[in-house]
Amino acid sequence: MKKIRSGHTFLHYELMAETLCLGERLRGGLFRPCARVFRYSTLVGALKAHFELSSPIQATARFLPGGPDTNRMEILSFGPLDRGRGLSEVPLEIEYLSNVNAEVFILKTGETVHWPRRFSLSMGAMKSKGFGRCQLNFKDEVSCQTPAIGELCVRLPDVESIREVFGIRNVLAPVYGYLFRPTSPTSGVYVKSLFEGSRVVGYDILLTRREAGQ
Amino acid sequence: MTQFPFVAEFHDIGKIIDWKAVGLQATDANGNPVEKEPHDFEKCDSPEWAVQFRAPIWEAVFRRAPEIIGTHYPHSSNWVLVSLADELAAGLGRIRDEAVIGHPQFGYYCLWTGRTMSDPRLKERTDLEELIAFLNENPSWEKVAQRYSKILHSRAETARPGLNVSTLYSHSVLAGRLFRVLHPLRTTLDRPISSYSDALKAFASQKLTVLFLSVLFPQRPFRTRDLSVFRQRHDDISKILSRYEDNVLVRYGENTLALFFSREEADTFIKDILDQGYLGLVRINEIKLKEMWSIGIEKALGREEWSSGTLPDQLKPPLCEGCQMDHGDRRWPADLLAERDDLSAQTRRYIRETPWQSLRIEDLPQTDRAKLAEWLEEWDEEDLCSRCFELRSQAEPLSKLASWQDGTVAWARIALNLETLVDALRQLHVTYIKDSAKQIQPNLLDNLPVRLPLIAGFVDDYQLFLSRWSARVLQAFGQDMVEQINEELLCVKLERRRETLRLLEIHREIMADCFPRMLDLDIAPVRFALSVSPVKHPFFVHWRYMERPVVAVGIQIIGGGTAEIPLNRLGAILHAIGRGDRRVLHRLRQIARTSRTLAEIVLGDRQDRDSKAFSQLKRILPFGMSFESLVTLANLAEG
Secondary structure: OOOOOOOEEEEEEEEEEEEEOOEOOOOOOOEEOEOOOEEHHHHHHHHHHHHOOOOOOOEEEEEOOOOOOOOEEEEEEEOOEEOOOOEEOOOEEEEEEEEEEEEEEEEOOOOHHHOOOEEEEEOOOOHHHOOOEEEEEEEEEEEEOOOEEEEEOEEEEOOHHHHHHOOOOEEEEOOEEEEEEEEEOOEEEEEEEEOOOOEEEEOHHHEOHHHHOO | OOOOOOOHHHHHHHHHEOOOOOOOOOEOOOOOEOOOOOOOOOOOOOHHHOOOOOOOHHHHHOOOOHHHHHHHOOOOOHHHHHHHHHHHHHOOOOOOHHHEEOOOOOEOEOOOOOOEOOOOOEOOHHHHHHHHHHHHOOOOHHHHHHHOHHHHHHEEOOOOOOOOOOEHHHHHHHHHHHHHHOHHHHHHOOOOOOOHHHHHHHOOOOEEEEEEEEEEOOOOOOOHHHHHHHHHHHHHHHHHHHHHOOOEEEEEOOEEEEEEOOHHHHHHHHHHHHOOOOEEEEEEEEEEHHHHHHOOHHHHOOOEEEEOOOOOOEEOOOEOOOOOOOEOOEEEOHHHHHOOOOOOHHHHHHHHHOOHHHOOHHHOOHHHHHHHHOHHHOOOOEEEOHHHHHHHHOOOOOHHHHHOOOOEEEEEEEEEOHHHHHHHHHHHHHHHHHHHOOEEOOOOOOOOOOOHHHHHHHHHHHHHHHHHHHHHHHHHHOHHHEEEEEOOEEEEEEOOHHHHHHHHHHHHHHHHHHOHHHHHOOOOOEEEEEEEEEOOOOHHHHHHHHOOOOOOEEEEEOOOEEEEEOHHHHHHHHHHHHOOOHHHHHHHHHHHHHOHHHHHHHHHOOOOOOHHHHHHHHOOHHHOOOHHHHHHHHHHHHO
């Protein structure tokens, strides 16, 4: 594995949203479950779409513990309308998070350092129905120097360039899955990725807060 | 079992005799023994006892008698391996004789029930003569275990006070398996060994591989028909384990604790499992015999690692909808139907070439319409990899679950956590030693190793616990209302959601009966997870919650919150919640739907109109439950 360079600085934002639907990649059912963690592809995709970027950016996010009404998992019954045929389809049940409180870490680069202190973007599924409208407020800059041992609380591609950015020196016990990476506006590939629960040596910002503090 | 005719299981068979009672253990004037119990038959080597030394069993028994070994088994190494196996089976933490002092306890004390067996040993000289005559016939271990079953299950492996916590039966069976694992060592004996202690020293540096493997599947069972993956996994593992019968020391659910002579052998075993398409959580370690004798199983095992076959760095779309770990090159159900011989060639071609959502029943020949009607209700098709496609094609239908069209179901799962089990057994054992021994070596209890026969004994009782649990649920709800997926997982059709409380009650009752001492602990090795939803809710959402339960009793109501209940308070909590006013429960739940914080305020408000009725619920909070858990329980009790 390549040697990690001396450290990285991340722009630390607080993320708030009334609703957020991070749809699991499961089809064929009438219930659409919501992931309990952020996906790198969803987060970076939303940021790139918002700032209309073509160059790569790096970001990670995690949910924050809060009161009993924070990050609550809820279910919405939704009857999609087939406009072409003028018919209602079979109703879907969509799982989503309400009253979302999370934190986002964006790698500080010559470009991202000029991003506004407050901005809104749309993320996740059901955006056309008003889900995933997120407000991001800048908090501070976080300098990551020393990796720690802990459990991943995000899903991110298991590729060298991303490992380097997030200080992943070693994967002690991986939990693998696949994340979609677009290669053009109409195509893409699934990339082997580290999923939540993987035990890694990496920057604190990737790890569940409980473990990060230990 | 019969690969090596020599059977180490017999090495301690003399422990079923009360040697003092038959007059072969010297005593003082007060009847107290003045010598060690001669349970290795060392006082039965004279002709009057008619021991037929040619019967191979006796070599295991007389392993500490150099003269007999020299006379009757001069070129055999079996007794050496029996000695090693005995140490290992008792060990993984054997405690020295002088560590605890007090009156011997020959009856087995069960740490998790707190029950002590009375001394079951045979006390007549004729019993001893019969035993010798029986062993001279060279019987199989099964025959012996059957004939002396009660004694073997009641006699403690060691009678030292506080250490009589595993049965002679568990120890003997383990020793037999370990002997066969160690059998390759026969060929490495390069010099004659004459004494028991030399035998142990000769192989102290020999390394063995200890493995704990939990077999997981990559599939995310979403539909009823995908639940066959549970049965398939069980069958696949059983098939593979049958080739490693002696290596497997303990098995429960899809978890296996095994010992291998070499790392290569262990790696082959893991590969055999992974090659079937499964994933594994693996703890593996190579460790010297001398270290194994002095440490507990938890230290012998390495750190947990996730293991899978080789995964490609990239996959082309579509991704398999089942496991999401492979390319989905099969279409479900189109490819299945296109292979059906009972359909016309025209229909099969039409299915193969038409996107699923464009299929129209009127485009099919009349003769095939009825055969396909059920399938055409599938509202979408799925891309599956070959493995998931095969699994789903071979699935045995879960007929009850499929027939339930509406109402509520509760999925119930019980799981055993090895790490917590080791901690729990240690806690119970420390308490027992303190209560039993007159004198204890300083520091002995600080980090008391948990011994392998203890874990094996617990797992045997855990299997009985599971059988009793499923039987009780079937009895309480009726055969037609329970779908059993495997020994640890049930789905129960409920008339009313409130019936979930009955499932909790059954769990509490059987825990109290089978593992009463576990109820007092603040850690829970046996965990119970319940997930409640409308009947057609996808299984994936239940499984996400139940797959690796982290609390003693956890409840999820889909769309209605979760609850965590401490096991030692379950009875009191069920009692309190069962007496709650349903109107008040309903009101509290409705408030919590808007805001849990508001509901918490209302519950604590003495001026509230329902303050009196809330008092029953408020009593639950000091039992160590969160407010969210309380609301979830209120939700259950109200339904």
